[in-house]
Amino acid sequence: MSKFWRTMLRNPGGVIGLTILLLAIAIAIFGPLLFPTSPWRMVQRPFLPPFTVPGLPLGTDALGRDVLAGIIYGARVSLLVGLVSTMAALAVGIPVGALAGYFGGKIGDALMRFTEFFQTVPSFALAIVLVAILQPSIVSIVLAIAIVSWPPVARLVRGEVLSLRTREYVQAAVVTGQSHSWIIWREILPNALSPVIVLASLMVATAILLESSLSFLGLGDPNLMSWGYMVGAGRTVIRQAWWITLFPGIAILLSVLALNLIGEGLNDAFNPRLNKEGR
Amino acid sequence: MLKRVLLSLLVASALSTATFAEEPKSGGVINAVIQPEPPGLMVGLVQNGPTQMVAGNIYEGLLRYSPKLEPLPGLAESWSVSEDGKIYTFKLRKGVTWHDNKPFTSADVAFSIDFLKQTHPRARGNLAQLDKVETPDDYTVVFTLKQPFGPFLGIFEVGSLPMIPKHIYEGTDYKTNPANNTPIGTGPFMFKEWQKGSFIRLVKNPNYYIKGLPHLDEIYWHVIPDAAARAVAFETGKVDVLPGGSVENFDVPRLTKLKNVCVTGAGWEFFSPHSWLWLNNRQGPTANKKFRQALMYAIDRNFAKDVIWNGLAKVATGPSASTIKYYTDKVTTYDYDPAKAKALLKEAGYKGEKVRLLPLPYGETWQRWAEAVKQNLQDVGINVEMIATDVPGWNQKVADWDYDIAFTYLYQYGDPALGVGRNYISSQISKGSPFNNVEGYSNPEIDQLFADGATAFPDSKRQDIYLKAQKILTDDVPVAWQLELQFPTITRCTVKNLVTTAIGVNDGFRDAWLDK
Numbered sequence: 001m002s003k004f005w006r007t008m009l010r011n012p013g014g015v016i017g018l019t020i021l022l023l024a025i026a027i028a029i030f031g032p033l034l035f036p037t038s039p040w041r042m043v044q045r046p047f048l049p050p051f052t053v054p055g056l057p058l059g060t061d062a063l064g065r066d067v068l069a070g071i072i073y074g075a076r077v078s079l080l081v082g083l084v085s086t087m088a089a090l091a092v093g094i095p096v097g098a099l100a101g102y103f104g105g106k107i108g109d110a111l112m113r114f115t116e117f118f119q120t121v122p123s124f125a126l127a128i129v130l131v132a133i134l135q136p137s138i139v140s141i142v143l144a145i146a147i148v149s150w151p152p153v154a155r156l157v158r159g160e161v162l163s164l165r166t167r168e169y170v171q172a173a174v175v176t177g178q179s180h181s182w183i184i185w186r187e188i189l190p191n192a193l194s195p196v197i198v199l200a201s202l203m204v205a206t207a208i209l210l211e212s213s214l215s216f217l218g219l220g221d222p223n224l225m226s227w228g229y230m231v232g233a234g235r236t237v238i239r240q241a242w243w244i245t246l247f248p249g250i251a252i253l254l255s256v257l258a259l260n261l262i263g264e265g266l267n268d269a270f271n272p273r274l275n276k277e278g279r
Numbered sequence: 280m281l282k283r284v285l286l287s288l289l290v291a292s293a294l295s296t297a298t299f300a301e302e303p304k305s306g307g308v309i310n311a312v313i314q315p316e317p318p319g320l321m322v323g324l325v326q327n328g329p330t331q332m333v334a335g336n337i338y339e340g341l342l343r344y345s346p347k348l349e350p351l352p353g354l355a356e357s358w359s360v361s362e363d364g365k366i367y368t369f370k371l372r373k374g375v376t377w378h379d380n381k382p383f384t385s386a387d388v389a390f391s392i393d394f395l396k397q398t399h400p401r402a403r404g405n406l407a408q409l410d411k412v413e414t415p416d417d418y419t420v421v422f423t424l425k426q427p428f429g430p431f432l433g434i435f436e437v438g439s440l441p442m443i444p445k446h447i448y449e450g451t452d453y454k455t456n457p458a459n460n461t462p463i464g465t466g467p468f469m470f471k472e473w474q475k476g477s478f479i480r481l482v483k484n485p486n487y488y489i490k491g492l493p494h495l496d497e498i499y500w501h502v503i504p505d506a507a508a509r510a511v512a513f514e515t516g517k518v519d520v521l522p523g524g525s526v527e528n529f530d531v532p533r534l535t536k537l538k539n540v541c542v543t544g545a546g547w548e549f550f551s552p553h554s555w556l557w558l559n560n561r562q563g564p565t566a567n568k569k570f571r572q573a574l575m576y577a578i579d580r581n582f583a584k585d586v587i588w589n590g591l592a593k594v595a596t597g598p599s600a601s602t603i604k605y606y607t608d609k610v611t612t613y614d615y616d617p618a619k620a621k622a623l624l625k626e627a628g629y630k631g632e633k634v635r636l637l638p639l640p641y642g643e644t645w646q647r648w649a650e651a652v653k654q655n656l657q658d659v660g661i662n663v664e665m666i667a668t669d670v671p672g673w674n675q676k677v678a679d680w681d682y683d684i685a686f687t688y689l690y691q692y693g694d695p696a697l698g699v700g701r702n703y704i705s706s707q708i709s710k711g712s713p714f715n716n717v718e719g720y721s722n723p724e725i726d727q728l729f730a731d732g733a734t735a736f737p738d739s740k741r742q743d744i745y746l747k748a749q750k751i752l753t754d755d756v757p758v759a760w761q762l763e764l765q766f767p768t769i770t771r772c773t774v775k776n777l778v779t780t781a782i783g784v785n786d787g788f789r790d791a792w793l794d795k
Contacts, residue, residue, distance in 0.1 A: 040654045046586050062529060063586060063651055136667040218646070222638075222665040236507065236643050237529050 007269040014265020020258035028079050031072035039069040039225040047241050061230070061244045062237055070225050071251050077226040078255065081142055081211040082204040088146035090200060093153025098184050098192075100154065101161025112158065115151045123148035127210060131219045138221045141214060145207045156199055160192035194270035198263050205259035212252050227252045305494050307793035309774065311520035311784075312509050313479065313500040320470065320479070321459040322441045323391070324398050331438035332522060333479055333500055335785035337378075338464035339442060341369055341388070341420075342435035344781040346548045348604065348693045350432050351780070354383065354442055354465060355420075364427030364736035371418040375488045377444050378469045385414035390445035398453060405434040405697065408734070427736035430604075430694035436549060437466075437786055439692070467493035467789040476502055481788075494792035506642065510534060519774055522784045523547060523766025528589050528644045534769055541772040544591055544765035546783015551600035551698075552766065554688035556652070556759040561719040563683050564634055564661075569627035571756040574684075575613035577620035577659040578652055584762055587648045591767050595760035597753040598703065602763070604694050605745035610753040620659040631662045637677070637685035640670050649686055677713040688764060689714060693781070695745050700729035703748075703757060720757030 008014050037043065044056060046064040051057060058067040100111035118126075127144040134140035164170060165188060173183050212228030214220055220229045227248040234244030313333060319325040322334035341355040350358070355369040375383040389412045395402040408428040413421040424431065434440055442465060447458045462470050465488075468481035479500040483493055501518055503509045510530045512518045514537065523546070526534065535542045558565040558574065565571060584592045599606045634656070638649030653663045663684075668676060677685050691698035701707050704726045707716035725748060732744040768778055777784065777791040 038654070038657070040650060041658075042582065042586075042651065042654060063647055132669070219667070222646075222650075222667045233643070233647070236527055240529065240533060 004269050008265050011265040011268050013261040014268070017258040017261025017265060020254055021262060024075055024079060024255050024258065027072055028075040031075065035066075035069045035072055037066075037069065039073040040065060047237075049241075050243050050247075058247050059241075059243045061234060062241070067230070067244060067247055070230050071227065071248055073225045074227040074230060074248060074251065075255075077138075077221075077224050078208045078211060078228075078252070081138070081145065081226075082207040082259075085142045085145035085149065085207045085211075086200055086203045088142065089150040089153055089203060090196070092146065093150035094157050094189070094196065096150070097154035097157025097159075098161050098189060101158035102165055102180065102184055102188065104162070108158070111154070115154045118148070119151045119155075124210065124213065127214065128217070128219065131214055136214075136219045136221055138224060141211060141219075141221060144214075145210050148210075149203055149206065153196065153199060153203075156195060157189075157192060160195060161188055164188045164191055194266075198267045198270065201259055201263040201266055205256045205263070208252065208256055208259070303494050303776065303792040304794060305491075305792070306496055307494075307795060308497040308499065309495055309520060309788070309791070309793060310499045310501060310518040311522065312512065312518050312525045313502060313522070314509065314525040315504070316476065316502040317479075319459060320462045320473070322438060322462075323394055323443045324454065324459065326399065326401065326438060328524075331782075332785050333481070334441070334462065334464075335437045335466075335782065336468045336481060336498065336788045337462050337466045337470055338437055339466045339786075340435045340437035340440050341371075341442070342432070343786060344433075344436060344549055344693070346545055346779075346781050348433065348548060348602070348781055350435070353435070353437075355435075358432070360432070364429075365424045367422040367424075367431060369420045369422070371420065372488060373418055375465055376486055377446075377465055378463045378484060379444075379447075380486070381444070381446050383442070383444075383465050384417040385420045386417070387442055387445045388412070388420045389414050390449060391441070391443040394443045394448060394453065395440060399439075401692075402434070402440055405430075405439065426734045428696075428734060429732070429736065429738065429741045430696045433604075433693045433697065436782060438782065466786075468498060471497075478502060489789075493789050495788060498788055506530070513769065519771040520777065520784070521769040523768050526769070527642060528587065528591065531589050531591065531767055531769065535767075539772045540769060541774075542767045542769045543778050544767050546768055546778035546780070546785075546787065547764075547766055548602045549693050549781035550690040551602045551693070552688050552764040553595060553600045553691055554686070554761045554764055555595070556761065557677060557682065557685040557687055557717050558756070558758055559680060559683050559718060560721075560757060561680065564627070564629050564632050565683050567627045567629075568755060569623050570629055571759065572613070573620040573623035573627060573629075573659070574656070574661075574759045575620075575756055576616045576623065577661070578655045578759065578761070579615040580761055581615060582655075583648055583651060587644060587651060588762065588764065591765045592762040593765070595763050597749050597760060598699050598758075599695055599745075599749060600691050600763045602693075603691050603699065605742050605749075607746050607749055609746075610749050612753070617655075617659050624660060629661070631660070633662050633664055635683045636663050636665050637668060637673060637682045638665065639686040639688070640668055640673050645686060652686075674713050677717055678711050680710065680717065680719065684759075685717075687713070687717075695748070696729070696733040700733070703752060704729050718757050720755070722751070722755065725751060 042064040043066050044053060044060050044064050046060055046062050048056060048060040050059040056066055061067055096111050100108040127148045130144035131140050170187050173187050215226045215228030216232035220226055230248035231245050238245050313329050315329060317327055317329040317333060320330060320334045322330055322338050339354050341353050343351040343353045345351055354372055356372045357370045359368050371385060377383055392412050396406060408424045408426060410423045410425045444463050447463055448456060467484050467487050469484050471480040471482045473479045481498045483496050503512055506527050510526045513521050513534060534540060558571050560566055580594045584594055596608045596612055597610050636653055639645040653665055656663045676682050702716055703720055705721040708719055728744050728748040732741050735741045735744055768784055770777060773794045775792050775794055777787045779790055780786055
């Protein structure tokens with residue numbers, strides 16, 4: 001493991017990404033302690049530009065709400081949605097892919113056709129429809145993102161499992177009479193996980209973007225302050241008050257960038273040979 | 280910002296009085312925005328806001344109304360009421376022709392009444408007390424009522440009772456008559472063409488019965504679906520008139536700051552859009568009167584007025600807007616007082632039950648407003664959950680009484696018997712409509728007062744009745760009144776004399792002119 005971290009830390013992009021992400025996580029966890037007032041509270045005159053009134057470094061929005069407080073509380077929503085929906089997507093995608101790859105044949109075909117069915121529908125359109133039907137709420141948003149993002153996981157896992165199940169150690173396990181589930185869970189999956197982890201880190205980024213896009217379109221949870229909501233609500237007044245849109249936009253950009261850098265770093269760390277050849 | 284808007288309103292009103300002294304100039308083309316695109320222009324069949332706005336310049340009613348809602352001559356040049364308040368005699372203007380040059384006579388009036396009773400739900404209600412229409416000669420119409428109906432002189436506006444050409448519609452199926460696509464009225468402008476999704480073009484009626492009117496040659500009503508694009512179209516000079524409600528409120532200060540731009544809040548007196556929160560009187564915490572009163576104290580309506588409506592509104596004191604007949608502010612009023620709200624909540628025995636808040640899905644302004652109200656309510660300890668909906672969802676939830684608190688605004692049509700009573704009397708409690716007594720308030724005393732008020736005669740009697748009704752309602756708080764909304768009409772200052780009546784742009788192009 002120490003070798004993994006050494007490779008990871010040698011990658012400057014990965015380190016930057018990790019730093020930003022840790023910072024964002026720290027803000028999500030501890031920020032609300034520093035800003036105990038609700039981000040929805042109207043604290044000052046509306047449309048105060050940044051750095052004009054002490055205590056409101058990023059200014060106020062159209063209702064006089066603190067933009068900084070909004071970003072801090074928004075971090076919680078964005079990261080939580082990103083993580084939970086990715087977990088949910090993995091929870092569906094990994095079993096489907098593993099079963100399809102391990103058993104192959106008709107079961108595999110059936111599972112893959114089912115997966116393709118989801119892949120043929122444009123994912124963002126499907127997410128919009130799902131959220132609109134289920135009424136916008138944090139649960140329906142997480143669900144919609146999970147539903148549109150599990151198919152790539154399933155396909156990736158299937159490919160890995162397909163190649164691993166012909167290896168000698170798996171054959172050996174079959175010969176010694178191990179059960180299917182034991183072989184999948186203990187022999188194959190642990191060795192198939194590294195590309196999934198890389199994919200998952202990128203999926204968190206995509207999920208954050210999806211949540212922001214949904215909120216931007218007014219399909220966010222109306223009871224939660226999120227970055228996408230802030231951008232969407234500020235968009236209409238962007239010519240009077242650029243800061244309402246800019247700062248949450250930067251927050252989205254940074255966190256997605258961080259996750260992509262981490263994904264890159266993980267990829268390098270998991271494939272040290274690829275890494276060396278690349279340099 | 281607020282000051283600037285108020286100032287520009289003052290300037291605008293000063294200017295509009297000044298223009299009377301100026302000599303109107305003839306000619307010119309006006310580009311206006313129409314939002315959204317109307318489903319049709321035959322105002323006898325469709326009564327959407329945008330239909331009324333365009334068609335009000337094609338069709339006419341018997342009367343027009345001043346900003347104080349006094350009747351003005353329209354197609355009728357004079358009128359008289361009998362001693363007992365039951366017989367109304369209208370003298371029609373002579374020499375009026377339809378756009379196809381057929382004469383307009385009393386037969387058209389009688390036909391229009393019949394027509395609208397079948398097609399126009401609000402007209403049907405307004406005409407409920409009408410016993411018969413007689414036409415002793417071509418230019419006289421006599422309406423006989425079953426019993427006195429105080430608001431009767433207030434129902435002849437063009438959107439409420441437009442005159443329909445008998446020679447085109449008699450004996451046909453009204454809904455499928457091909458003439459619906461090429462509306463024929465008596466108005467100052469004639470329908471010319473309609474490029475769906477793009478523009479509606481009206482041209483001057485050269486045979487208009489008032490010599491010298493209209494001043495303008497043509498009106499283009501542009502269809503621009505996006506609010507920001509409408510604002511840009513105004514800035515770039517593509518359009519000169521933004522009727523009320525066609526841009527988002529927060530764009531208003533920016534647009535009015537531009538050079539040569541005038542804004543007025545006038546021209547909505549007849550409609551008097553009145554906003555409130557439906558409070559479900561049947562169940563949950565909102566069934567408790569103390570809880571409802573607490574809501575009134577908890578909500579900072581001045582904040583909503585200044586910040587969300589940019590000052591273009593007035594805090595509502597009760598069920599009637601201040602422009603409506605028999606309005607009084609000598610009622611129980613509710614100032615922003617969170618401490619009092621908290622005390623009332625305690626008295627009401629509220630224990631943090633979840634309360635669902637339904638915003639009106641009409642765009643950013645309404646969403647922001649709901650967020651502000653939600654925060655106000657949370658500040659006094661009410662556990663509010665905001666429910667997101669689209670327009671059909673909102674209609675359905677409100678009409679099915681599936682809400683605790685819901686935003687709305689409704690038109691009041693000048694008289695408490697026409698636009699106020701319907702939201703409070705128990706006979707109007709019926710599932711399926713989002714515009715009747717949705718809150719489920721039921722009070723026999725109020726039922727009686729509104730029933731008496733509609734038929735009492737003369738006006739002084741009605742006055743007493745409605746004052747009493749307003750007092751009772753403001754004590755009971757069946758709904759939480761918010762603001763009397765003003766939908767600012769924004770124009771290039773070269774557009775003169777556009778808003779002169781109680782329905783503003785809807786019939787305003789008759790007298791408007793362009794100073795070039």
